[in-house]
Amino acid sequence: MSRSFERYQRRKLISSYFSVVLSIALVLFLLGVLGLLVINTKKLANHFKEQVAVTVFLKDNAKEVEVSQLQKSLAMAPYTKSAEFISKEAAAEAHSKEIGENFLEFLGYNPLQNSIDVHLKADYVLTDSIQQIAETISAKDYVSEVSYDQPLVSLLNENVKRISFWILVASGVFTLIAVLLINSSIRLSIYSKRFIIKTMQMVGATKSFIRKPFILKSVQLGIIGALIALASVGGLLYYLSGKYPELQLLADLELLMILFGGILLGGIVITWISTYIATQRFLNLRTDDLYY
Structure with a gap:
């Protein structure tokens, strides 16, 4: 017991x-x-901040040397994490895969532009910083437009x-x-x-x-x-x-x-x-x- x-x-x-x-x-x-x-x-x-891309659209008359120099200068800039050149042909192919059909056959020409996707370092993903960077790049004659999702950055x-x-x-x-x-x-x-x-x-x-x-x-x-x-x-x-x-x-x-x-x-x-x-x-x- x-x-x-x-x-x-x-x-x-x-x-x-x-x-x-x-x-x-x-x-x-x-x-x-x-x-x-x-x-x-x-x-x-x-x-997440570094996933935001600033896209630099280039004019069709931009010289290859100018584009190459711009890409290199952007890649070496203190605010850049990566800079990738995307040709209008590659952009059209990616867009066709995204929508599921070849839009070039329908339009008969490629309306897209050569571009450079710039991913910034996180410390520079701020509304004021991106705006200043965009204005500096836009000042170049062969740059057509600098685009980024401003509401997304603020949010x-x-x-x-x-x-x-x-x-x-x-x-x-x-x-x-x-x-x-x-x-x-x-x-x-x-x-x-x-x-x-x-x-x-x-x-x-x-x-x-x-x-x-x-x-x-x-x-x-x-x-x-x-x-x-x-x-x-x-x-x-x-x-x-x-x-x-x-x-x-x-x-x-x-x-x-x-x-x-x-x-x-x-x-x-x-x-x-x-x-x-x-x-x-x-x-x-x-x-x-x-x-x-």
Whole structure:
């Protein structure tokens, strides 16, 4: 009978530890994912900004030397990420594939123009900057027009600012929620041992002596939960970096190490503080209050 009761108690204890580790790992994993998002917000914003193209349309009488020099000067400009020349024939072929029919046969001529697609660096994808660049290029005699999606640029910059702000707000709120959830799990674990705490106190054990094993066990569970969270975040990061290599998610190793260290430290600190507060609460309770 007593052996059966011991097995029951052991299973109950293991179940309690498992639930604490699982809750810590899940919360820290979500916190780590949010940390990745915060770290890569600017990188993601830059990626979308650099998809915006400024198209320089060239006059039909533009000389090949002039076009070549313009392309080279644009490619070497400090604001340029890439500059690609697109002939009117290539543009017509691409447009025909897009609409599903050969419009040249219907028109009898090619109305399109030679052009250069310029993708700007993210820092220059601003309404004022693009307008100034467009005016400088348009001043050349052999340039017919400089075109870009001005409403898209304005909307993109507004959305980037708005999303960055809300991500910071969400980070603060979620960090608070993470602390509260882990604290709740630790308190429930300590609550099940409240009579043991009070018994130890009644036989003369000091508060620090009583707290020590509970804090050590909780910190141990916090480390295990943090390591599980780190493995999960690392796996997700590896998957995303392979699927979206252009984002270079593994480029900032220093920031990633700080994030991983923060997750591990968070698992230790939060469990230590939560256990200290929980055990202190039961140490200060009267014996009769333990039943409520």
